[in-house]
Amino acid sequence: MRYISTRGLDTDRSFEDVLLNGLARDGGLYLPKTWPRLSADDIRGMSSKSYAEIAGMIIGCFTGGQPEQSQITAMAEDAYKGFTHSDVAPLVALENNVHVCELFHGPTIAFKDYAMQFLSRAFDDALTKTGKRAVILGATSGDTGSAALEAFKGRESVDVFILFPEGRVSPVQQKQMTSVLDAGAHAVAVKGTFDDCQDLVKASFNDARFRDAVNLSAVNSINWARLVPQIVYYFTSAIALGAPDKPVAFSVPTGNFGNVFAGWAALQMGLPIEKLIVASNRNDILTRFFETGQMARDDVAPSLSPSMDIQASSNFERLLFELLERDGDKVRALMQGFSETGRFDVSADVLSRARETFSAFRLDDEGTRAEIARTARETGMVIDPHSAVGLAAARSARAARIVADDVPIISLACAHPAKFPDAVKSATGTHPELPDHMADLMEREERFSVIENNLSDVQAFVTAGMRS
Numbered sequence: 001m002r003y004i005s006t007r008g009l010d011t012d013r014s015f016e017d018v019l020l021n022g023l024a025r026d027g028g029l030y031l032p033k034t035w036p037r038l039s040a041d042d043i044r045g046m047s048s049k050s051y052a053e054i055a056g057m058i059i060g061c062f063t064g065g066q067p068e069q070s071q072i073t074a075m076a077e078d079a080y081k082g083f084t085h086s087d088v089a090p091l092v093a094l095e096n097n098v099h100v101c102e103l104f105h106g107p108t109i110a111f112k113d114y115a116m117q118f119l120s121r122a123f124d125d126a127l128t129k130t131g132k133r134a135v136i137l138g139a140t141s142g143d144t145g146s147a148a149l150e151a152f153k154g155r156e157s158v159d160v161f162i163l164f165p166e167g168r169v170s171p172v173q174q175k176q177m178t179s180v181l182d183a184g185a186h187a188v189a190v191k192g193t194f195d196d197c198q199d200l201v202k203a204s205f206n207d208a209r210f211r212d213a214v215n216l217s218a219v220n221s222i223n224w225a226r227l228v229p230q231i232v233y234y235f236t237s238a239i240a241l242g243a244p245d246k247p248v249a250f251s252v253p254t255g256n257f258g259n260v261f262a263g264w265a266a267l268q269m270g271l272p273i274e275k276l277i278v279a280s281n282r283n284d285i286l287t288r289f290f291e292t293g294q295m296a297r298d299d300v301a302p303s304l305s306p307s308m309d310i311q312a313s314s315n316f317e318r319l320l321f322e323l324l325e326r327d328g329d330k331v332r333a334l335m336q337g338f339s340e341t342g343r344f345d346v347s348a349d350v351l352s353r354a355r356e357t358f359s360a361f362r363l364d365d366e367g368t369r370a371e372i373a374r375t376a377r378e379t380g381m382v383i384d385p386h387s388a389v390g391l392a393a394a395r396s397a398r399a400a401r402i403v404a405d406d407v408p409i410i411s412l413a414c415a416h417p418a419k420f421p422d423a424v425k426s427a428t429g430t431h432p433e434l435p436d437h438m439a440d441l442m443e444r445e446e447r448f449s450v451i452e453n454n455l456s457d458v459q460a461f462v463t464a465g466m467r468s
């Protein structure tokens with residue numbers, strides 16, 4: 001299994017290169033040279049296997065033997081053993097053949113744990129083998145940062161620095177980051193916005209001298225190795241509802257287009273997915289694209305589902321590459337145009353091909369509150385605002401007959417309601433309780449640093465704080 005970049009100039013990489021580098025050298029994103037395919041029998045055979053065994057089979061399709069399947073299964077067993085549900089990603093039937101796949105049973109109670117817990121083990125394995133160390137630098141609006149700090153806890157070969165905007169993440173999210181008191185864990189409040197944090201990270205990666213000096217790595221969803229573990233729950237949940245002998249559809253709350261692209265990868269591998277429903281909040285750049293064929297950046301407006309407050313979905317480049325029949329020159333031109341003008345268009349032909357698989361919906365804050373309230377009232381299930389955006393899209397797709405009544409729709413529940421208590425309380429009148437393993441979170445000791453919104457301060461902080 002070898003990897004190529006979506007921009008066509010970085011053409012022959014191993015899984016380990018892709019894992020440790022994140023972004024391709026030509027600015028593109030890595031994808032496998034060809035999609036691995038599983039037969040219907042292979043998929044049927046998974047129905048008797050555990051989550052970790054299925055993870056071994058699926059992730060093993062992408063590593064080219066390094067690491068090999070048995071080792072991946074062992075890493076997955078270790079990664080998911082602390083999850084609070086024995087099914088890891090359990091499925092709950094709701095109504096009208098709509099099912100909720102709960103992806104909040106990991107240590108930070110959002111779906112980022114499913115990939116990050118595996119990724120940290122794969123990282124450590126690859127680095128330890130070569131005797132190398134790495135620095136992970138990331139910006140977060142909340143969920144990625146806490147999942148990364150938690151996952152890399154105790155990994156001797158990696159130091160993690162997470163920049164978050166001072167005073168602009170929720171108290172639960174902040175405490176999840178700042179209460180990781182590990183020697184390699186650094187939560188850093190920047191005097192600025194989330195965009196400032198992201199710009200500081202990008203500028204650090206573009207500084208080749210700094211990047212090489214500290215061996216900088218990324219664990220956001222531009223890293224292909226982060227998407228691969230997310231393919232697993234598409235398989236386990238579809239198999240639970242009769243795949244490969246029956247088709248399913250998925251509804252996915254979307255920001256960076258990472259999670260839903262993992263669903264698209266599952267489809268390429270042979271899972272019978274009839275539709276992928278893209279669910280946006282008011283920051284609806286993706287929904288507008290699937291309606292019009294034009295990608296046009298807009299200002300980000302804060303919403304009740306902050307992990308989806310994004311107006312440039314970086315992972316969309318991977319789908320664009322596929323829609324343009326893997327023409328890296330075309331992707332490079334479109335992405336260059338997008339960074340200059342904030343927009344690009346695809347042809348009617350390309351759009352109609354995209355629509356064969358994807359359909360897209362949006363939900364504003366008022367609709368989100370109404371969906372949380374309605375779901376609690378009619379089904380007894382309390383959902384978080386991100387999951388509500390997905391569930392409303394699932395119901396809309398059913399009502400519009402985009403998905404036939406006999407095809408199950410699996411709606412991904414991407415965070416525990418207690419991670420966003422204010423929105424849930426305003427919708428239901430009840431404050432959602434944190435799960436037992438986190439009940440004392442707000443009393444835990446915390447440690448973080450505050451720094452200026454300034455590149456040289458960030459770099460000096462990393463250099464001084466990293467272990468050697």
Ligand SMILES: *Cc1c(COP(=O)(O)O)cnc(C)c1O
Binds near residue numbers: 110386
């Ligand atoms: C990260 C996140 C999303 C968005 O996922 P993408 O892969 O960026 O599309 C949605 N909901 C929650 C709770 C998240 O943490």
